Amino acid sequence: MRFPREEVVESLQSFKSRRDNLLHEDVDTFDHHSQRFLEFCKTNPLVRSVLDPLESKCSYDVKAWCDAATDYPPRLSFPPDRDAEFALRYCLMKSAQEDQNHIISLGIAHEKGEMNAQIELFRTLIVRPFVEDLTYRIGRAADLATPETRAVQAVPLNRIPASTEVKIFLSHKSIDKPLVHRYYQALKAIGFEPWLDEPNMPAGSNLERELLRGFEESCAAVFFITANFKDERYLATEVEYAILQKRNKEKKFAIITLRYTDASPVPSLLAPYVYKNISNDLEGFLELVKALPIELGPLRWRADVV
């Protein structure tokens, strides 16, 4: 059975307040607190969800139990089944609320002459074990009745990058554009911000200036070494820019070289930096994501499915 979270919280607060009054308030007020507690048990939906299935199973003869408990010597016998004992105690509490003689007789059978002592005895023998068990059961019912706990993350401010420093610069030869475009699309799809000359450079813009800006706004430069790679001169400017960024940003900038199996050796400019030999795009993509200095956030449902 499900209940709104607020209703569950309110039910538990009321339950605890009534239970503690019943257990700990002065014995002179026991009758009043007992009445309030039983009234709550009778009407509260969360408590009902615990008691209803058990009450229907309780077939004990309360009068016979009371007779045995007040006999001489008194015999306090409870059923071995936990549910049955719980239900019997509840019946005994209701019965004592209707007729206080049950409390008095039980007390006298245990040589308690004063009313206060009789109530204390009833509270110890019958009430407390019942409310302790009910506390456990109602706690479990509350857990089952409420949805899973939501979780969010608190990120230290120094781990939150500015939007102008998280791009991923994809350096490549024009002939490899289809390959690099696949990486571009895949990176975008999982939430990263790849930088590629074609979509990121407006017509008429200054090539060098835009390239430099692309690097300045990036946290990584990815170099693709494929079979098409022959002349490393085209790379010189971009590698220089990348090295400059690496010097400035240190750990917050990665130079990632992906070398396909059939490609020429890694150019000497990039050789000092770690590179990965890969046999396909998927492998390359995995190595790229692992080498990035940024990470993606926790999993969320898409907006259109909730």
Next chain:
Amino acid sequence: MEPENSEDEFTSFGVVVSTDRDQFFRLTCPSCGRDFKVLIDPTDLQWALGSYCQRMGYNLEPKNRDQAKPTRIHCPYCTYEDQTVEMHTDETVTYLKRFVYRELAIPRLNELASALEETVGGARQSGGLFQISVEFMRSRIAMPVRPIHGPEPPDFKIVTFLCCGKKVKISEGWTGVRNCTFCGCEVMII
């Protein structure tokens, strides 16, 4: 727990407190009065119990006092910093007080009553130039029922602090966490 002035006498207390289904324990900020939860730490409870024993006049302290110190944390709402033992809810404080009263105070009071009875009884038999007769009603304080803690409702959302990896539970609607509850560094919920 161990009485401070005796090397031979040891008293052990087993306190059961209620956590929610994720093992979080409710605290209240003494500054802003709002509730939040942290993962249960037995050391903090030991200190709290020791503190209530002391307030009732019993000089007790945890056995491993030197090793275990109560944690200092920041309120996730108002950033107020204090020891966790100062942030227990009224419910927990009342529970611990009732526990200490039942398990420590009443047995001691009853021991005192017995000792007094013996002393006065002995004086009657000692003889002397004159005799004072003292009559008192011999009554022991009845043991109250053991208190119960909880159940703890499954409310609040979990916030994981990526600075130290620790977790806190705060009110569902609260997004204004500015500092890590544990290490105090500046954070933002995103």
